[in-house]
Amino acid sequence: xxxxxxxxxxxxxxxxxxxxxxxxSGGSQKIERxxxxxxxxxxxxxxxxxxxxxxxxxxxxxxTLTEKFLLYGGALHxxxxxxxxxxxxxxxxxWMELERKRGISVSSTVLQFDYSGHYxxxxxxxxxxxxxxxxxxxxxxxxxxxMVVDAAKGIESQTRKLFEVCRMRGIPIFxxxxxxxxxxxxxxxLLDELERVLEIRVSAMxxxxxxxxxxxxxxxxxARKAHFFERTAGGVYRAPVKVQDVRDxxxxxxxxxxxxxxxxxxxxxxDEVGETFDQAAVLAGDMTxxxxxxxxxxxxxxxxxxxxxxxxxxxxxxxxxxxxxRPTLPKFSGFIFKIQSNMDPKHRDQIAFMRICxxxxxxxxxxxxxxxxxxxxxxxxxxxFGSDRETVDEAYAGDVIGIVGxxxxxxxxxxxxxxxxxxxSIPKFAPEYFSFLHSGxxxxxxxxRAGIDHLLREGVVQAFYTKTSTQRIPLLGAVGxxxxxxxxxxxxxxxxxxxxxxxxxxxxxxxxDQEAAKExxxxxxxTGCRLAFxxxxxxxxxxxxxxxxxxxxxxxxELKLRKLPASFGRATPSY
Numbered sequence: 001x002x003x004x005x006x007x008x009x010x011x012x013x014x015x016x017x018x019x020x021x022x023x024x025s026g027g028s029q030k031i032e033r034x035x036x037x038x039x040x041x042x043x044x045x046x047x048x049x050x051x052x053x054x055x056x057x058x059x060x061x062x063x064t065l066t067e068k069f070l071l072y073g074g075a076l077h078x079x080x081x082x083x084x085x086x087x088x089x090x091x092x093x094x095w096m097e098l099e100r101k102r103g104i105s106v107s108s109t110v111l112q113f114d115y116s117g118h119y120x121x122x123x124x125x126x127x128x129x130x131x132x133x134x135x136x137x138x139x140x141x142x143x144x145x146x147m148v149v150d151a152a153k154g155i156e157s158q159t160r161k162l163f164e165v166c167r168m169r170g171i172p173i174f175x176x177x178x179x180x181x182x183x184x185x186x187x188x189x190l191l192d193e194l195e196r197v198l199e200i201r202v203s204a205m206x207x208x209x210x211x212x213x214x215x216x217x218x219x220x221x222x223a224r225k226a227h228f229f230e231r232t233a234g235g236v237y238r239a240p241v242k243v244q245d246v247r248d249x250x251x252x253x254x255x256x257x258x259x260x261x262x263x264x265x266x267x268x269x270x271d272e273v274g275e276t277f278d279q280a281a282v283l284a285g286d287m288t289x290x291x292x293x294x295x296x297x298x299x300x301x302x303x304x305x306x307x308x309x310x311x312x313x314x315x316x317x318x319x320x321x322x323x324x325x326r327p328t329l330p331k332f333s334g335f336i337f338k339i340q341s342n343m344d345p346k347h348r349d350q351i352a353f354m355r356i357c358x359x360x361x362x363x364x365x366x367x368x369x370x371x372x373x374x375x376x377x378x379x380x381x382x383x384x385f386g387s388d389r390e391t392v393d394e395a396y397a398g399d400v401i402g403i404v405g406x407x408x409x410x411x412x413x414x415x416x417x418x419x420x421x422x423x424x425s426i427p428k429f430a431p432e433y434f435s436f437l438h439s440g441x442x443x444x445x446x447x448x449r450a451g452i453d454h455l456l457r458e459g460v461v462q463a464f465y466t467k468t469s470t471q472r473i474p475l476l477g478a479v480g481x482x483x484x485x486x487x488x489x490x491x492x493x494x495x496x497x498x499x500x501x502x503x504x505x506x507x508x509x510x511x512x513d514q515e516a517a518k519e520x521x522x523x524x525x526x527t528g529c530r531l532a533f534x535x536x537x538x539x540x541x542x543x544x545x546x547x548x549x550x551x552x553x554x555x556x557x558e559l560k561l562r563k564l565p566a567s568f569g570r571a572t573p574s575y
Contacts, residue, residue, distance in 0.1 A: 039330070042360055042396070046327050047314045049398030051121040051355070053108075053138050055166075056148035057156035058128050061178040065148055065295040066111070066124040072238060072302045073120060075113035075385070108138040108338060110353060110384040110400045118309045121400045129158055130480020133429045134338070134460060137411065139165055140426050141337040141355035141400060144172045144312040146304070147288070148295075151177045151184035155197045163198050166285070173200075173288045174308050180208050180215045181294040187211075188266070191290060201287040203275040205307060206300065207267060208292045210259055218292055218300045219246055219267060222277070222307075226251050229299045239298035279311050315398030318357040320414075320421045325358055327397035332359040332367065333416035335423045336409050339458045342494045343387050350457060351382065351389070351402040352409045357423065361395040369406075370414040370422045378415070380404040411459045430563040431462055431477025434506045434542065435484055438473060440498030451495030456535065461487050464509075464540060467522065467531045475504060475532065475542075506530070506542040508549055510561040514539060520559070526551055538565050 054069075056062040070076040111122045123142060125135040139145070145166055149159060166173055177190055185193075187208055195202045206218040209226060217228040226246040229239040244251050246267070252260045281287035289311065293300025315327040325333070338353035363381045368374075382389035382402040395401050403409070412426040439448040452474060456463055461483055463474040478484060484501055491497045505528060512520070517539035522531050528544035529552070541561070543549050553561055 039328075042330065043328050045119075045360075045396040046398055048118050049121065049315050049396060050118050050144070050309055050312055051123075051142050051315065051398045051400065052144040052146060052308070052312060053123040053125050053135075053142045054146045054148060055125055055135065055139075055159075055162040057150070057153075057158040060148045060150040060153075060156070060159070061295045062148045063124060065146070065176060065178065065301070066122065068235075068295050068298055068301045069120075069122060069305055070111060070113065071236075071298070072305055073113045073115040075111070075115075108134050109386055110402075112383055112385060112400070116306065116309060119399070120309070121398065123400070128480070128482065129161075130478075130482035131460075132158075132161070133479050135162065136165060136429070137337045137426055139169065139171065141335075141353075142171065143314070143316050143398070144174065144308075146174045146176055146308060148176050148178050149190070149194070151179050151190060151292070152182060154185055154190060154193045160197065167200075170285045172283050172285055172313060174282075174304070174312065175202070175288045175290045176295075176304055177290060177292045178295050180211060180292055181213070181297055181299070183212050187292060194288070194290065198288075200285075201275050201281065202290050203277045203287055204270055205277065205289045205291050206293075206303060207263070207270065209263065210255060214255075214259065215294065215299065216254060217241070218303065219263070220303060221267070221270065227300070227303065228254060229297070231297050235296050235298050237298075238302075282311060283313055315357075318423060320423050325421065327358055329358040330360075331417040331421075332361050332365065333357050333414065333418060333421045333423075334361070335415070335426075336403075336411060336413045337426060339409065339411060341454050341458060342490075343389070348454070348494075349404050350407070350454070351404050352406060353384075354401055354403055354415065356395055356397050356399050356401065358397050358421075359417070360397075361399070361401065363391070363393045365417075367415045367417055368419050369408065370416065370419070371410065372408055374408075376406060376408075376415070378403055407457070410457075428459075428564055429479045431509055432479060432507070433481050433484070434464075434475055434477050434504040434509075436473055436502040436504055437476050437484075437487075438500045438502060440500050444497045447495045448491065448497040448499065451491045451497050454495075455487060455490060463535050464532045464542075466542075467533070477509065504542075505544050508543040508546050510541050510543070510549060510563065511565045512539050512541055512562075513558065513560040516556075516559050524556070534565070536565070 054062050054066055108126065109124045111124065113120050123138045125138045147159065147163065149155065163173065175194065191202050191204060204221060206220050208215060209217045209219060209228065217226065219226045225243050228242045228244065232239055255263070275287065277289060278287055282289060289307065291300060291304045291307070293304065295301060317324040317326050334354045334356040336352045336354050339350055340353065341350045342348055343351055364377060364379050366375050366377050369376050380403065381392050382404065383392040384400065384402050389402055392401055414422045439445045455461065462477045464477060465472055466475065476484060476487065488499050488501065491499050520531060525531070525541065526548040529548060530542045532540050532542055534540055549561065552559065
């Protein structure tokens with residue numbers, strides 16, 4: 001460098017002339033070394049990622065546990081409440097006004113934070129069955145789940161359904177038995193129910209110290225230490241903890257003689273006949289580690305979080321056209337699994353949630369949108385934390401980021417630097433409930449139409465138009481009726497448009513072969529059936545009962561009835 005700076009024009013000549021062989025070799029080695037360092041940094045960043053969802057039956061404590069993970073992860077100074085009073089803060093994940101009023105989660109939320117050397121992408125999902133499609137899409141984007149079980153109720157219906165989805169996809173499951181501070185089933189009974197109902201091996205990672213009002217903490221079976229917690233007002237702060245040997249006299253003094261003797265007997269029994277923790281079996285989906293605790297009081301939350309981050313998988317390979325792609329591949333790729341409108345009330349925009357599958361994302365990079373075949377620049381990229389977001393310049397495989405400003409993006413779309421990559425489409429649920437939606441006011445009709453068009457892009461509620469309709473009144477289809485209530489509420493609060501629902505007589509829908517549909521007349525259909533079209537002008541038939549579907553399949557097999565259009569990919573199993 002000094003030689004070039006002092007010699008001026010000689011230095012310019014040096015750069016314009018082919019260097020000697022040994023110099024060229026040295027330059028090549030520098031490039032290779034730089035590429036190696038970049039590759040090592042990429043691997044390091046990806047390996048520290050953890051992307052998971054929390055699932056449960058409604059009211060099992062899923063959102064509360066989410067909030068406490070944020071508290072112990074250092075992302076919050078005070079934990080919020082699902083149904084906060086005036087002097088309390090609301091939960092971070094339930095950011096919609098409707099969620100805070102009803103005390104339920106109606107939309108999946110992404111929360112990201114650094115903790116203990118890991119970068120965590122946490123997805124809080126709806127527990128209600130009517131929002132199962134949103135939950136299913138979120139499960140497509142994670143590498144593991146924490147399943148929350150109410151210790152008083154055991155395995156409930158929605159828990160079982162969500163578990164089967166995880167099993168079908170081979171997602172590792174970590175189980176948290178919640179609400180031990182209340183009257184609950186015996187811990188051994190809970191383990192037996194988990195193993196018997198879900199048909200999975202279970203390994204107790206800790207064990208409760210007392211039950212109900214006497215619940216004081218948990219015994220860590222791995223470290224072989226008893227953790228006694230103190231309750232804090234409202235559970236908004238971390239619970240002070242004292243760690244002791246379980247056989248210490250002080251531990252015995254904190255419990256009744258009977259409960260302490262029972263604890264020692266159960267620990268000994270678990271050591272002798274209980275399942276030994278096997279991380280390989282957990283990652284294969286054959287075993288679930290079980291943790292006991294109380295999310296509302298913060299008992300056992302940090303033990304669960306620390307163990308999960310230690311044993312859960314880093315980003316796993318994803319399939320593109322049947323080929324399994326390693327996340328450490330250098331070229332960026334990812335897919336859209338969710339679209340959310342109006343997260344920022346100041347801007348009527350839409351944000352596309354993207355799971356990065358391979359390589360590294362850089363803001364302003366140009367990628368191929370495989371569905372349209374166009375090249376797009378990803379300039380407006382965001383890190384997500386509930387409804388809050390901030391610009392993100394870099395992200396890695398395993399991360400979930402938000403992209404704003406691309407209306408062409410849809411659920412399941414692939415974005416990639418490598419045109420050969422295209423991820424499998426996300427299965428979609430067939431609607432089971434149908435209602436006509438009317439504008440509540442002529443003066444608001446423009447806002448009404450704009451709101452419908454905007455919200456339908458989220459892909460949760462679908463719109464259909466009957467063949468004989470003259471006013472183009474939309475027929476909404478959804479997995480559950482509560483979706484209609486949310487849709488109407490958002491139309492009014494986010495777009496200022498009142499609406500009125502009119503029940504429809506139909507209970508089932510099937511897409512039909514497009515060529516056969518051209519020759520189809522409604523007089524050929526069973527009584528009560530109606531020919532209609534979806535938002536892509538694909539023909540569908542609406543049925544008043546399921547029996548009419550079977551009748552028409554036998555009468556007109558050439559229609560090739562399908563639960564979903566052929567272009568959308570496979571349907572999900574019954575949910």
